[in-house]
Structures are given as C-alpha cells and as structure tokens.
Amino acid sequence: MLQVPQEESSRVRRQPAAAPLRIGLLGLGTVGAGTWQVLERNRQHILARSGRPMQIVAVAVRDLARAARIVGSAVQLTDDPWEVANHPAIDVVVEAMGGTTLARVLVLQAINQGKHVVTTNKALLAEHGAEIFAAAEARGVIVAYEAAVAVSIPIIKALREGLVANRIEWVAGIINGTSNFILSEMQDKGIGFAAALQDAQARGFAEADPRLDVDGIDAAHKISLLAANAFGTAIPFGQVHAEGIAGLEAVDLQYAEQMGYRIKLLGVATRGGSGLEVRVHPALVPVDHMLAAVQGSMNAVMVKGDASGTTLYYGAGAGSEPTASAVIADLVDVARTADCASTQRVPCLAFQSHAMRALPVVPIAVTTSAWYLRMGSDASPQAERAILRTLLRCGLQARIHGRYTQPDRSVHHVVLTQTVPHAALQQALAQLALLPMRTGKTQAIRLERLE
C-alpha cells in the first residue's frame, strides 16, 4: 500500500540535517502565492529530491493583511521591498512583482548584496538583462529565470543544458497563451478577434489591458530570451520585430484551414548568413505540424539543433502553480550550485560570458518569407487577372488558391506566394492598393513551414 502520510514521514525521518536555502519573496500575487503554496504542499517531496530544505524567510507585499491570511505568522511580512533585497538572512530573492523600474533596482540591489535571484519577469530581462547578468557575474551570484518563458516548460534548461552539444539553427514557438487561446476560439467558433478577446477576458485568459499579449510584446520579450540562449548573444530588445493578432479576421483562419494550415502567433529566432532574425508575428503553419496541434492557452517551443534535429517542448504557458513549478526548479538549482565555483554553474545565457558575442539582428525589411495574401475585389472578371499581373510585376510568382464570394457580392482572392524579399511584398501591397476594382485592405500573413 502506498499512503502519502507514511511516505512523507518515512522520508522526513531519514532526512539528514542540511542548512536550508533561505528565500525572500518580492510579491505574493499569483506567482508568489503559488510558489508559497507548492513549497508548503510538496515540502517533504521536494526535500526528498533536492536534499536541501527551502525556507521562505521574508515576503514583501503591498497588502500585509491579505498576505498574513496566506502565509500566516511564521514568515516576516513587510511592505518595504528593500527589506527583502537587503535582508541579511536571505540567500536568494524571488522577484515576482513584475514591472521593469522598481524590479530592476531591487534585483540589482539583491545581487549587489550577494544574493542569488530567481525571477519570472521576462520584460525585465528582455530590456535590462545585459546589465543584470553582468552584475550577477561580477558578484558571483546566479540569476535564474525558467519561469520567464513558457512557465511550466523547462525550455531554458533544455536550451542551456539538454541541447548543449548543438549549434541551434532556429527556435520557434507559441509563447503567448492569451493569443493562442484567442486564435483557437476564432478557429473553433468562427468568431472575430473582438468577440474572442471578450471571451478570453471573461474566462480569465486575458488581462483587462490585453495589449502586451495581443500586440506580440510579451512574446517578443520571450523570444529575445530564447534567442540569446540559443545563439550566445545579447538581443537588443528594440531590434525584435513584433506584430500581434488584432488585425486577423475569422475568414483568414477559415481560408487557411481549407488549404491545410492553422494560423498561430509565433515567436521565431533563426540564424542565417547575414545574422539573426528575431520576430513575432501571426503565421500559417501546416495543420499536421506539431505546433498546429497546440490549442487554447497552451504553449510550445520547437528547437532545431544540428545534432538533435527538431525537438519540441509543450505545456501550460501561464498559471499560478505551473509558474511556481518553474520558480522552484530554479530554487533547487540555486540550492545545489550556490556553493559551487561559477565554472561549475550553467552560464546565465548558456554561453561562457567571454564567449558571448554581438551578432547582428537583421531588420525585418531585408528578410524573406512566403506569404498568404487575401485580396478583395468587385465581382468583375478582370479583377483576378489584374491581381495576378500586379503580383507578377512585383516578382511574386503566385496562383489563386481560393475565390470566395462575399454577402456583398465582392470576392476574396486567396494567394500563397513562394519565398520573396520583404521589399517585394511591400511593393506588391502598395500596387494592389491602387487597383480600381479593389475592395478593402489586402490581408498579408507569413507562412512558416518550420522544417
């Protein structure tokens, strides 16, 4: 018989004494409270795996009364985050407060005080990672951030450790759960973006202010971190191209499906002869591709290594306990390597700092891509010829994949192009806008085969 209480007690009895890892929490919101909860519930189980107790010593929060209801009286509560950053009896600070201003100075202060840092803050690392990682190296402390990308999925560990033998060719993924939930709703219910967004907000999958998610900024933060780990270079966040999903219409998802594709918001980081491409945008993905099977608020990241081939990592992209799972994994790594030489630790960005180098990020204007184009016209027979002639004139070899007559008698012409320079696509869009029989704006969405 397996009975958890027995199991726990037997594990407790046989634990040797080990100095606990003393933890300070900045923030007790969804992430902080989840971390507390999982550490409490699985305390003995985690100890049985890590061999070192975890002890939350102090928690900084805005609402002391609410926090007291969660953590009780065993823990020092303060509404002054500097008390945690400077706390003499804390080994590691978990930054779960969000934001990039106060969080930045608090993290730098904790590092300066010789404390290790675990953060879930992708915006902070995408915008100030270079400064923070440099400070950590100078001070000989760890900055861990597994929860910053695709929370429950150990993708940072996979990139830095599991795939260490590989030259990474590309990383691509569905790394914003809100957008994927909205796209899945649009796909399954045939509803528009606005309705799907309302649905997502009602069901707690989207913030009241959803712009960070639906405009691709959150995904851009994450892909810049993945790219840095994949290619051993700091990515200036300003050079990451970000497009969101607000411009997508239900018909585009339907037309794509009829051609054997699904539309997903992808983060893509790839290395080519002229440098790196780091971009976030909606894309058509073949329906039999693993990424096309990722539904709802789930996340998945695919990595192509020269030795491993393609591997994929899938799981929850948000949520209190999935995030806590990653935070605690980082805490256990800190507990194991806190007393090791830095050469015995995994570097912050996968590569030894002296081997990091500046790789150029190529502007989106000089990239190439295949495209899905949806053009509207009146019902005149010459419309289609005019469209094809225009595309051809701009160097886009294309054929019509679908013709869809609309309730207002206008026609949607759907085209898939071969891979073309971004400039040629822009020129074609400008030319199409001048066609007299045109109705509405041309919809252009990238097509990614990810092979």
Place this chain on the structure above:
Amino acid sequence: MLQVPQEESSRVRRQPAAAPLRIGLLGLGTVGAGTWQVLERNRQHILARSGRPMQIVAVAVRDLARAARIVGSAVQLTDDPWEVANHPAIDVVVEAMGGTTLARVLVLQAINQGKHVVTTNKALLAEHGAEIFAAAEARGVIVAYEAAVAVSIPIIKALREGLVANRIEWVAGIINGTSNFILSEMQDKGIGFAAALQDAQARGFAEADPRLDVDGIDAAHKISLLAANAFGTAIPFGQVHAEGIAGLEAVDLQYAEQMGYRIKLLGVATRGGSGLEVRVHPALVPVDHMLAAVQGSMNAVMVKGDASGTTLYYGAGAGSEPTASAVIADLVDVARTADCASTQRVPCLAFQSHAMRALPVVPIAVTTSAWYLRMGSDASPQAERAILRTLLRCGLQARIHGRYTQPDRSVHHVVLTQTVPHAALQQALAQLALLPMRTGKTQAIRLERLE
C-alpha cells in the same frame, strides 16, 4: 556579417585554460561514432558553452582498422575494453557497446576505478540499474543516461530537474520509434503489420531482428527508467507489463480513426492508491491529443505533475547524432559537477537515495482500463444481440460503435467499453470465444485518454 570561422577563432582566443574532461569510449558504432563526430564538429561551440574542453583519450572497438579510419591517430585505440575501463588517464567512460553482460561488468569496473559513466544502454539500467547506481553512490561517481530514453529529448533532465517541484502523477509516451514508424505506415497506407515491418527494415527504421522493438521490450526498458525517476523507486523489470504491436491489423487502425482515435504503442507509468502501474501496450489515443500527432519514428513523452500540469517533450527517438546530442549533454553535466560534492549533484534516480523507497507495482491482472473490442461474427441478425448480452453478463456496459461487413460476408462489430476491471475483460473474451456465430478472434486494445 556572421561567419562561423571568425566566431570560432574569437571564442578560442578568449578561452581560458581549463583541464580537459578525459573521455574513454566503449564502442564506436552508431552512437560512439556520432559522439566522436559531433564533439569534433562542434568542439569550439561546446567549449564556448561548457567552459571545459572534452578530450577523447581512448576508444575500445572490435574492428581497429575501421576505427582508425574514423578517429585517426590522435586517439589510443584498443580491442580490449578493460583497457578503457581501467585507464588511469580517463575521467569518464561512455558505454556505447550495448548488451547487459560484458557492459555490466565493464561499467561496474569503471565505477570501481572511480570513473564517471555515461551510458546509452536502457536494457543495462532497466535490468541492473539498482546494482550500478548503488556502486556509483558508494564510489561517489556519476552515472548519467539521458540518451537511454528518447535519445535527443532531454526527458531525464526534465523529470529530475525541470519538474523537481512536482509530485508526478503519470508519465506516458511514444518511446519506441520503430513501432511508431510501423503504426504510422499501417495508418497512412492501410497496409498490414508484416508489410509495414518490411518497409521499416528496408528504410533502416527496424533491426533485422525487430523483436525488442515490436514486442514492446525496448519501450518497457525505457518506461521503467522513466517510472523510477518519476516516483523515486526502483522498478523490478520483471514487473513491467509489455505487449507489442505484432497482433494489430490495419482494420483496427481504420476503425479507430473513424471513431476519432489513433493507435499508438504507449509506455505508461502511473501512481494510484494501491501502487504503481508500469506497462507497455498499444492503445487508442484521441486524435486531437498531442501524442496522436507524433508520426513516423519520432518519440514523445508526456508528464503530468501536480503543479506543472501536463508537459510534453518531443523529438527523434533514435539516430547517431540525436543520440550523441544526449551523450554530450551528459558529458557536460559530468564536466561541471565532477568536482562537486554528491549533495550538489542531481541524484541518479531523481530522489536522494535515502528517500528512495520500494513502491509496489500492481499486477496487470488487477488494473482497470477502457477497451476497444473488435468481434467477428456471421451475418446472422442475432449475432449483435448475443455479443452485447455476453458483454453485459460480464459487467461491460457497451454499445456497438461500428458494424463492418467483410468481403467474406462476415461482420466486424466494434465496441468501446467504459473503464472495467481487467478480470471482467478477460472473462468477456473467454465468453465471446464460445459464441457459435463468432468468426475469428476478438481484438482487444486499451483506450487511454491521458488527461
């Protein structure tokens, strides 16, 4: 401009001197040669990540001439594996020779000599892991085996480190590429098992003697290792239930597809109130499940943690360089932690050895499952009533999901049962065999929802 040679040279110049990790290879077959090749090709890249050079000092092979053509003269070649196991100038032995007899004594000898061990040998660890891991702990050395399960996928690292915060509820996966390739062929081409096996052998996806793969033994080796890491217990290999795919027919894959399922060979390890279930068998999986999307020779493992929820790991399940990718990841972990205290390393089976415990593996005869049943009968109208009456008498609430008349006028009746005790299913099969209008043997395949 990004030019690899520049990049390499710049990284070399800036490398500080570090004592190389001295490696001995047992075997230079697919795995050994792939490891050599990737270490050579990505030498500077791996150094830029790990900070410590890798040096293959000696290689033991049967065919010295062939080996010399691969590794040249820079490496000591021997046809005596004991020379590698006992080599005074080797820090870590990579066992890539296979088999469980000579490999076992060589690995134990290397451990006894204070050498770390990296092995790809799932059979060795499934059958002799307890002895090997105990010897390693007593001697304070590492035994790493990422390549032993779903080679290119860092699933052992994910289970032991990435999901360390979680109580694992179940692990399930497609962990035999040969069987999945054969099932994909049967599905896509509508051909039988024998034809698909020939195809797999012709294309190098199956051994001349495919029994280890198609009988589920290889998958059983792997699921026993996954179960041990998930639940912190040694799994006596004799207690792992293994069924293969040789008994499957193309019609079953077709009927399943028509009901919204694919048939996959799954390894499943799950913990329940009465103990662990560790089993390998074909199963129907809902077609929209991520595991149903795993085609050809690819592998995928899904893990359900109490905090993380379900996560999935996908990649190549075999191949020279995908295996090398995992072997080298283990070598880098050894390079980083060789000089650490054992408390600073990840335990061999995820849990501190004093916290490991014997959990009972429940016999397959006392498990419960839902089932797909295909029963053949003559065309008589009372056949279906007799079948349903028989099932009901044995406690199987079931309804006919499909009726398929065969060229010989006989009829296939297809049923999905609810979850029933294994004994009830066995009784039903015995009773069905007695029906006078029966034609052929009843096909019974488990149904797994993996939610």
